[in-house]
Amino acid sequence: MTYVDATAPDPLDGVFAADWLTKQILPAVEYVVPGVIPEGLTLLVAPPKIGKSWMVLGLGVAAATGDCAFGSIPVDRRPVLYLALEDGARRLQSRLRTIGVTTGPRGLFFMTDVPAGPIPTIATFLERNAEHKPLVILDTLGKVRGTYGGNDAYGNDYSQMSALKDLVDRHPGSSLIVVHHTNKGEKSDFLDSVSGTQGLAGAADSILLIQRDRQTESSTLHVTSRDAKEGQYSLNLTDGIWKLDGSSLREAAEAMRNRAATEGVGDDMAEIVTLVNKYPEGMKPKDVATLLHWEDGKVRLYLRRAYESGRIANPKRGLYTPVTTETSVTIPLEGPGESISSYGSYTAIREAS
Template sequence: MRVINSPAEVIEISQRHTEPEPHVLDGMVDGAWLDAQHFPPLQWSVQGIVPEGFGLIVAPPKAGKSWFVAGIGLACATGGLALGKISVSRRPVLYMALEDGHRRLQGRFRQILGEGVPIPKDLHVIVKAQPLAVVAMISEFLDRHSDKAPLIILDTLGKVKPPKRAGEDAYTADYAIGTKLKDLVDAVSGSSLLVVHHTRKAESSDFVDAVSGTQGIAGSADFILVLARKRKSDDAVLAVTGRDVPENEYALTTSDGRWSLDGMDLTDAAATVESRQQKTALADRSMEILRFVSSRPETTAKDVEAEFTDINNNDAGTYLRRLHEAGHISKPRRGTYSPVSEPSEVSERYESAGHTDQGEPSVSDASHTSDTSLFAATEGIA
């Protein structure tokens, strides 16, 4: 027979018999309970772009993502217009610009805001942080402003991402980082955490695959923004997806560090993306026809129709006529076209852009096929 030796042991035994044992299904609820709940509506830092929760903004180096998030932060701290068109509510903003200094940020903010506009007091800036301290910093800021739906911008993830431990699975490590950040912002209703990250170098048809690292980072995020801009171009596309975000692509433009929607609103900016794509496709076809004409002594609309089976005789004639009007091909007689005596600048650029014998552009140089000098050869062609 076992002897009880102390009052503490008596209490322990008593609690053991009165407290129910934890059960693996203790967190389970039924449909009736769920149906009876009333949850607050989803809040947005930037309507249609940045919802509450943890999200990523990814782009290649020097694509302008730091200017992009700076503009978002300034708009939210001021309560003005984000991307020049989207009305936002004023809220506290923490901008952790860990790749910049105070002088650079001051110049950047002043350039975005415009001459004479003060930097808003509700924008708070941190430029130095140790990786292990970032979580505590974010948590403290959220606690201080928990009643005001704060926005936190972390630029960049690479500055605070801890190294993977020996033997640790890369996906598990990435997912743990993302989950930790998500847990912080989920604890404060209405708050958003936007983290700047880089894209991977590999090409992909799915823009979510552009997120650098394993799928652990992307998988832990509530939403993902992918900013795509070609070098030396003011035009860009912002692809948006997420658990609670309507998936779409929006046309943007940038000038002097200011990012703006290319359209009156999100719907208009989405339509602009489609319009740009159609122009690019038409310009690509013009270049293919230009190459075809340049490879032959003479070409007629009937020849083009036979070569490109998806083009009818009328459209073929329109392409040829406009290429001639732009000076890219000659017209020795009515209805007949031939190469110019000297290769046009566009033709030379087309040949040097890595096109194959079939006239198809290489993936890496596809941007060259949208040369604006060929848009004239595509207007009015459906």
């Protein structure tokens, strides 16, 4: 006979019905950076010395002041704790001055060591600022992970990240950005670039990956998240400041498509691919000829070559579109003064033809 403790809680005490759930009015997801970094645990990964610390410093300043992230995305003001475990006060001061910060911000706090340990430190800051939807930045994960010699590396990685995730889950609206390094070598799936086992990526709510050629300012920001759809955005790093390549996420995504589609091609091919990428609804050859002032034969030749090389799509006869036409985030993407009417010139050409 099995003994049942009458005082023990019912194992199903936490169950709730779908009928109840569908009737609830739940709070919307909080964003540190709308469309890019939602609340919860975010893992930011990139190769060493690529600009990760500059990025999170800029994000911390933007969040503490309620300014713009990446140069053009307005963000809400919130208290920020930056655990800069690879830096000292002098370097942090120098970096702030480099990005133009000489006073404050009052809501931004730094620690270069965590004598009490990362978990108690992060937990205390989140608890004391819970009503203000705080942000904590841990730079880097490697400074607090330690080494592991057991047989379950995946389980160890997942447990470590889950412990960090539990901290922000206790305070809805709060966020934790963890900076980490990538593995060496090219990966077909950017999630495989995260150094360590897939347990690290599996426990995170969102993952951001920065890819940049060290000889250029242009970079790609890959975003995948449980709350923000996957996307790829073109960014530039200049004098320690990360900015979108454009005035909105829409423009940065378009710039990313253009860069990928026109890499290593001549001026004429780059021009026609860039033009087609501006119009998700598609273009006809005669419209391309009108806008580029090209002869019909040249237009059709380059459209065919661009399609055959995978730089544009040809969903139906006589219509050419960008390879990817869906937006990659869940928020409005229009920048200042940007709307569908911005493409009115092309619409007018199609209607007149």
